[in-house]
Amino acid sequence: MDDFDVQILKQLQTDSRQSTEAVGSKIGLSASSCQRRIKKLKQQGVIQTEVAILDRSKLPNIITTIVEITLEKGGEQALNATLDDLNNEASIQQLYYMAGDIDFVVIVVTNNMEEFDQLSRKLFMSNTNIKKFTTKVVIKPHKTNLSIPLDKLTNNSH
Amino acid sequence: MDDFDVQILKQLQTDSRQSTEAVGSKIGLSASSCQRRIKKLKQQGVIQTEVAILDRSKLPNIITTIVEITLEKGGEQALNATLDDLNNEASIQQLYYMAGDIDFVVIVVTNNMEEFDQLSRKLFMSNTNIKKFTTKVVIKPHKTNLSIPLDKLTNNSH
């Protein structure tokens, strides 16, 4: 992983549909070598997938909530069971396992509050491993991407 | 937007690199009509972009923190200024404007704690509009996607 690879990743994190030639010319690399690097990055699994990003304002009835969850002192088994439950729910977009008194932060996307309520009852209230949870409602998601900043990474590798 | 469109979006949210023929055969549609629908969804802006998702475990030194920010009672101008600041920072991956006592929840990605500290000083401490902020450290991001659940949406449109 050299600077060129980092530059390629930065480009593809912004727009994965641009041609290898376009990426190459932006970073000063031929289309062929650029394509070879991309292929290698995919093989290595550094590039995991490519996905379409939807504009939620063009979709009806999308609400986002952020839920903070504190677990009972259960064992590792209880932890994993809860993780599985949350992982398998499509409405749970993101799930972070935290250090500190709060165990999970989850970002939930539903079509309305009633749907959130149903989900909350099913996933949070009825789970005996969950001691406490608090819900915050998002007014507007101003920025939502999964880009990993790679600028500093370049400097580190020198 | 009918069921077919919804199915297409679900597919492309998982893998945007599959061919129109592949998508079509999965949902029972010809490649041509599938392609026409995808084009329309892009024109309408429902499909905003396509991006590469990186595997952070294959990248060195990535830490994630979740910061909750409470603003001083400033006007709209102060709010917008702070929004701009946060929006323009590459290390801020996600920025949610919240209802309730906390004004923003932001997800920050940096290469190490020192880098976070520097960012935190620059963005949070030195911003006089920010009254208070609390930082939670992520141990492990178990699930991170931006997929919008579309199953229920199907039912709504009947």
Next chain:
DNA sequence: GCTGAAATACCGCGGTC
């Protein structure tokens, strides 16, 4: 062995029925 250019194959795209 790695890089850049040509050849091939594939896919997206528009038009037409």
Next chain:
DNA sequence: GACCGCGGTATTTCAGC
């Protein structure tokens, strides 16, 4: 919705360093 033809892009192969 299906068929066909064009253009662009990815992928393979080959020549040169």
